[in-house]
Amino acid sequence: MSYSKEKVDTLLHNGISRRNFLKGLAASGVLSSFPGGLLEANEDLNTKIPYLGEKSYETFRNACPRNCYDTCSIKTFVKDGVMQFIEGAQESTYTRGGCCVKGNSYVKRVYSARRLKYPMLQVGGKGSGQWKRISWDDAMEIIAKKLLEIKKDDGTMLGAALTKYSGNFGITHYGIEGMFNSIGYTTRLAGTPCWPAGIDAQNLDMGNMWCNDPEEMKDSKFIILWGVNPASNSVHSMKYIYEAKKKGAKVVVIDPVFTEMASKSSQYIQIKTGTDGLLALGMQKIIIDAKLHDQKWLDANSKGFKELKEYLDKDIKLDDVSKVTGIPLEMIKELALSFAKAKPATIWMGYGMQRHTNGGSMIRAIDALVAVTGNVGKYAGGARYGHLSTWGFNYAALSMPKPEGSVGYTGPEGAKGEFAHGGGGEKAAYTDRFLNINKTARELLNSKGPKVRLLWVACKNPFSQDFDRNQLIRAFKQLDMVVVADQFFNETAKWADIVLPVATQFEENDVNVSYWHYWLSLNEQAIKPIFEVKSDVQIAALLSKHMNKLEKGSCTFPQSVDTKEMTIKEFNPGIYAQFGIKSWEELKHGPVKAKAVIPYADGKFQTPSGKYEFYSEKALELFGSALPKYLEVRKPYDKFRMTSPHSRWSLHSQFQNLEWMEDVHPEPSVYINPDDAKMKMVNEGDTVAVFNKQGLLRLKAKITDNVQPGTVLMYEQWYNNNIYNVNELVDDTSSDMGAFKTGAPGVALHDTFVNFRKI
């Protein structure tokens, strides 16, 4: 490879200097419409970068902090302070030297001309597009004054609300919640739009959500990938699935969509959406009738098998199972019996399946299928959903005391979210106020006593990911102040008053674990923050400085922080013991894996009975059914079902907006079954309008029997240069479960119905 030496020299010496990036920037004053567009950077970094030999680079350990199964361990190569390229860490057998398509775009993400660079104030009001660059001090003073005004007016900080979710799952990012803890009792958008119904289901059944190590799947004899698409969304798990398949295991995909995973399976079974629970119950009945259930394991480890069997005998009719699921009875029988005979066998359940009004009940039914066959607590077995067993950090950044004399909410306290940890032991007189994150718009609009006046958005892009968008605009507009901390000028930023530019993980220190695999990665600061970006905890520190300047003692967050020190504070002896290390410094040599444990192998379940609970009194109390009974899915309210799964080009609203990603995937499509397309006279490439009671989208049609008749598919993504947003069609109807462990029920995203026509 050769290159222009001069260009690379320029790059290395000035590549990230303000001078180069500021070309064409009106450095201050009101910028019209779209800041990102005007801040056109010199694209020197887009020239060819030569590979100079491993020794020519400084290397750093990083981790991908996105909301993803794979949570890659990264090695970053830096030259003269400029990030050159990344590789997956070789030390991790899971990452195995390579990140995914999204991870490999990180260099562009860091140096993208579209990145937010300075604090900005929308001087013309929310949505006006009239922006002005302001200093950090000015930004934080404005926010601090508003917070103190709220406290003075209301006598409490409950008028200040925080919505934060999965934009960055690094442990020190709980410092954002820490920031809100440190100013008093506040309002939090609690719960999770992601996986709550399944979390509740697994907790009701097993007292925990705790999956086997995915690397064990290589030794599984039978794998059912149920509503999960690792070929697209957990590509690092694929090597284990392929290995098992190569060794003779049958890999069955049950999914309403012929997914990327389905195309690589041994058998694909298309099921009618929302009937998976019934299929699982039918399979159990067949297995038990054939006496292939594991009676010994069930006797020793379960509660309520008798009641389950009675329910199956009495209420589950196999002909109905076949009719409702749309799968021939012979095929169901064959599947059930071969699954029961293979040992160890495992089922991996995706998160999409529980985004239905009956989602939790479906996960419970599939858990039961795994348990009935005695595959719970076995190596290479298990009912796989996720785990948080390696997340036992100190959450030091989160655990900030309330300022003296803080007044808060006195209503009943609920759970705060699946990751909520720590935060003091003693029962306080007051608590924070929790609103349902999945009904953000109406919760903000209806908040009373006191009303929410300030909203802080971090690690979240509600306008891309939340529902009921028209209401969301109303909700944002009526707030006194909206602060958005982000890396890009996205749709949520457009409805903000103040935007704060946030550091990438390469510009800060942190520590990361996964909710799927069992590796622990250190994230080191590899480069100096570019422009004026700050990490979330540094923003918190600056806010503290300004609040204390205006009113001493009004904020307990440290007034200056070092992200490295904050990271070190997160480690404890428990983490060290679990991962077999003596100090966090060992992680500088690469990621480490937790000592192997087979979940529930000891037969101990943290359920009330201490056993696997087919019959759960807690479930009866909370959700009206002790058994994993079949629950019918939401009735259609329009002609076609719309499903909006994750795209492989994005992690929710991240990555698809990057220039490099546009090169491999430029635009969205709606996928329509040929039968439906014919009926509607839509041809490949036609622009169609997809609409329902919520909204309307226009996009190009692709005709494919990857989707079944009666269903249209669109991926959820945020494009930089396209107004497409699938969530404009999604309402905020709840799924059945989620309130037990995460504070609020989930959203029945995939129970959305639409119609479409050719334009």
Place this chain on the structure above:
Amino acid sequence: MQKAFLVDGSICLGCNTCAMACKNQYHQDTGILWRKVREVGAEDYLIDNNNILPTLVSYQKAPKVTMPIERFYFSLACNHCENPACVAICPVGAHTKDPETGICKHDQTICIGCGGCVKACPFGASKFNAKMGQAEKCSMCWERQADGKTTACVQACPVGAIAIIDLHDPKYKELGTSAPVGIDYAINAETKPSTRFIHPHMPKEIYRQPKG
């Protein structure tokens, strides 16, 4: 020795990690991909806007396959031909064929941007960078290989769907075919492309919901 890419379409996920890993390593300009993941059944070189139509070798249509869209792929970069058209046509010697490894290298410090290679390559491997006024292409990460590493694409592929093999090594003789299925391709081109393919296939058992 003739180093070559072995592309396994039977396990390729089409995830484009290889194409992006190449960008990650070399920072190709917007719109340019040295490695492109090509979809079986949907391939059409005529709409590859970074390729000027070939002049030296005529196309031969690949066998037609009917496979579901967006599910089966071949990842393609430079084919590091045994008899490369780019090397033959380059007037300044910017394209060379490494006598030891068989890698076709391009040296941008020498390239005068005449575009001959872009037109000559039957596979569209040489790309024209209008901003720099020069050609560029995959040189099989020869610097990385010289440094004891493998190529960026091979290292990044999560399932090992790309490998580097030596075509002259007898043990690879039977491995793969030079004809990919279902993508418009210059099969049996006189340039003798070195890339070898393992064909994808549908799952053995597929059940779909009946109509209506």
